[in-house]
Amino acid sequence: MAKSSFKLSRITIPALGLFWLAVTTLPFIFVVFTSLKTQEETYVNPVWALPESLNFGNYVQVIQGNYLTYLRNSTFVIVVSVALIVSVSTMAAYALARLKFRFNAALFGLIVAGMIVPLHVTLVPVYLMTRSLGLYDTLFALIGPYVATSLPVSVFILTEFMRQVPRELEEAALLDGCGPFKIFARIFFPLSGPGISTVAIYNGIMLWNEFVFAYVLTSSPAVRTLPLAVWEFQGRYAADIPTILAVVTLSTLPLIVVYAIGQEKIVNGMMAGSLKG
Structure with missing residues (x-):
C-alpha cells in the first residue's frame, strides 16, 4: 500500500504542477502572441493561431505614445x-x-x-x-x-x-x-x-x-x-x-x-x- 501511494504521488504531483504551469502561463503566451499580430489577423484567424509574422509595430506605436x-x-x-x-x-x-x-x-x-x-x-x-x-x-x-x-x-x-x-x-x-x-x-x-x-x-x-x-x-x-x-x-x-x-x-x-x-x-x-x- 505504501509503495503504491508513493508511486501515485510521484505521478500526481508533477501532473498537478504541469497543469498549474499551463494555467498560469498560457494566458500570458496568448497576450504576447496576440500583441504581435496585425489588427486584421485578430478578426480573420482563429484566436489561438500563431501570428503570420512578428509585427512589432504595435510596440513601436505604444512606446512612441x-x-x-x-x-x-x-x-x-x-x-x-x-x-x-x-x-x-x-x-x-x-x-x-x-x-x-x-x-x-x-x-x-x-x-x-x-x-x-x-x-x-x-x-x-x-x-x-x-x-x-x-x-x-x-x-x-x-x-x-x-x-x-x-x-x-x-x-x-x-x-x-x-x-x-x-x-x-x-x-x-x-x-x-x-x-x-x-x-x-x-x-x-x-x-x-x-x-x-x-x-x-x-x-x-x-x-x-x-x-x-x-x-x-x-x-x-x-x-x-x-x-x-x-x-x-x-x-x-x-x-x-x-x-x-x-x-x-x-x-x-x-x-x-x-x-x-x-x-x-x-x-x-x-x-x-x-x-x-
Missing part, C-alpha cells in the same frame, strides 16, 4: 512609496515587538484591523484631503494613500518577524550601552532583511497594479501611471486588440522580472513571519 511617461511616473511613485513603507513599518514593528508600553497590544490590533478596511470607503475623504492640500493631479497625491494603505500588512509581517530575534542579542547590546535607536539600527534592521525584502517586493508589486487611487487623484496624462496607460490605450484603441495587449505585455514584464528575482525572498519572509518561537 505616452508609455514612457507612465513608466517613469510609476517607477518614481513606487520607489518613494516603498522606501517610506519600509522605513515607517520597520520602526513601528520594532516598537510593537520589543518595547513595553501601555496599550501595546491594543495599538497592534488597531493597526492590523486596518487590513480589513475596504479601499473604496476611503476614496472620498482621501480625494477631499488631497484637494485641500493642493496635491491633486500630482504624483505626490498617490504617495500618501499608497503608504497608508500598505502599512497595516507591512507592520504585521515585520512585527511577527522581529519577535523571533533572540532576546540575548538585545540584552547584550543594552549591556554595551546601546539605546533603543542603536539596537534597532545595528541589530533588528539588519536581521530583519528577509522580512524587509518581503515587504518591499510585495508592496511594490501591489502598488504597480494600483488603479483606483491613480484614477481618482490624477487627471492629466503627464502624471498618470501605468495602470492608467492600459486604460487609456483601451479607450483610445477600443477595437485595436493587438495594440492594447502590447501595452499589457510591456506593463507586465517589469513585474515578472522583479517577481522572478525576488519570489524566494517573498516566500521565505512570509514563512518566517508566520512562525513563532
Whole structure:
C-alpha cells in the first residue's frame, strides 16, 4: 500500500504542477502572441493561431505614445512609496515587538484591523484631503494613500518577524550601552532583511497594479501611471486588440522580472513571519 501511494504521488504531483504551469502561463503566451499580430489577423484567424509574422509595430506605436511617461511616473511613485513603507513599518514593528508600553497590544490590533478596511470607503475623504492640500493631479497625491494603505500588512509581517530575534542579542547590546535607536539600527534592521525584502517586493508589486487611487487623484496624462496607460490605450484603441495587449505585455514584464528575482525572498519572509518561537 505504501509503495503504491508513493508511486501515485510521484505521478500526481508533477501532473498537478504541469497543469498549474499551463494555467498560469498560457494566458500570458496568448497576450504576447496576440500583441504581435496585425489588427486584421485578430478578426480573420482563429484566436489561438500563431501570428503570420512578428509585427512589432504595435510596440513601436505604444512606446512612441505616452508609455514612457507612465513608466517613469510609476517607477518614481513606487520607489518613494516603498522606501517610506519600509522605513515607517520597520520602526513601528520594532516598537510593537520589543518595547513595553501601555496599550501595546491594543495599538497592534488597531493597526492590523486596518487590513480589513475596504479601499473604496476611503476614496472620498482621501480625494477631499488631497484637494485641500493642493496635491491633486500630482504624483505626490498617490504617495500618501499608497503608504497608508500598505502599512497595516507591512507592520504585521515585520512585527511577527522581529519577535523571533533572540532576546540575548538585545540584552547584550543594552549591556554595551546601546539605546533603543542603536539596537534597532545595528541589530533588528539588519536581521530583519528577509522580512524587509518581503515587504518591499510585495508592496511594490501591489502598488504597480494600483488603479483606483491613480484614477481618482490624477487627471492629466503627464502624471498618470501605468495602470492608467492600459486604460487609456483601451479607450483610445477600443477595437485595436493587438495594440492594447502590447501595452499589457510591456506593463507586465517589469513585474515578472522583479517577481522572478525576488519570489524566494517573498516566500521565505512570509514563512518566517508566520512562525513563532
